Amino acid sequence: MNQPRRYANVTVVDHPLVQHKLTLMRDKERSTKSFRQLLNEIGMLLCYEVTRDLEMTTCEIETPICPMQAPILAGKKLTFAPILRAGVGFLDGMLELVPSARVAHIGLYRDPGTLQAVEYYFKAPSDVAERQIIVMDPMLATANSAVAAIDLLKQRGARDLRFVCLLAAPEGVAHFTASHPDVPIWTAAIDEKLNEHGYIVPGLGDAGDRMFGTR
Numbered sequence: 362m363n364q365p366r367r368y369a370n371v372t373v374v375d376h377p378l379v380q381h382k383l384t385l386m387r388d389k390e391r392s393t394k395s396f397r398q399l400l401n402e403i404g405m406l407l408c409y410e411v412t413r414d415l416e417m418t419t420c421e422i423e424t425p426i427c428p429m430q431a432p433i434l435a436g437k438k439l440t441f442a443p444i445l446r447a448g449v450g451f452l453d454g455m456l457e458l459v460p461s462a463r464v465a466h467i468g469l470y471r472d473p474g475t476l477q478a479v480e481y482y483f484k485a486p487s488d489v490a491e492r493q494i495i496v497m498d499p500m501l502a503t504a505n506s507a508v509a510a511i512d513l514l515k516q517r518g519a520r521d522l523r524f525v526c527l528l529a530a531p532e533g534v535a536h537f538t539a540s541h542p543d544v545p546i547w548t549a550a551i552d553e554k555l556n557e558h559g560y561i562v563p564g565l566g567d568a569g570d571r572m573f574g575t576r
């Protein structure tokens with residue numbers, strides 16, 4: 362396989378635990394239960410990376426020994442925005458680390474004929490303009506779904522956005538960064554290409570179907 366290309370604005374999370382779990386997920390014999398569990402675990406690890414540079418301040422506390430100025434998060438409140446259905450697979454792992462985050466649900470499916478994203482649900486906190494929003498979906502293939510999700514959030518005033526996925530195609534990265542150059546991407550891998558049906562190669566198949574046991 363080709364070495365993954367490097368793109369400005371894209372962080373490839375090459376942590377050994379992430380790469381190991383991703384390999385397990387790619388295996389077509391992996392059970393639905395195990396696939397879902399691994400996606401949840403990788404969600405947690407990716408959350409750690411995507412929140413690495415959150416703004417900090419200090420606050421005064423008293424330990425049992427003495428008072429101190431201790432570091433604490435300062436930045437805007439976080440909102441997690443999974444793209445339905447498969448994005449939900451990341452959510453529990455991310456909420457384990459940031460339990461107070463709000464959640465925006467973005468319902469989009471990819472028309473299998475046109476590969477265009479079709480919207481069927483959208484519900485987000487009313488103050489998205491004041492929030493830092495982490496949009497999540499395991500797969501960035503053509504990027505039509507991710508671009509549409511960011512469009513919907515920007516239409517409601519969101520400005521501080523990040524996108525997290527498990528696998529990206531080079532075509533999807535190019536489309537996404539051309540459409541939303543202000544939104545950085547975190548991914549566990551950039552695969553080789555898309556096939557004629559818009560699936561990532563080598564990829565892992567249909568993430569939603571594998572997660573929920575549908576076809």
Ligand code: PRP
Pocket residue numbers: 444445446447448469470471472476478498499500501502503504505506507533559567568569570
């Ligand atoms: C999958 C995946 C992304 C989208 C990626 O969703 O979860 O949302 O395809 O493809 P794209 O980058 O070409 O838009 P799908 O439409 O299969 O819906 P599902 O999550 O409900 O299965």
Ligand code: URA
Pocket residue numbers: 500502559560561562564565566567568569
């Ligand atoms: N959606 C998926 O779930 N997998 C792909 O490879 C492409 C789009």
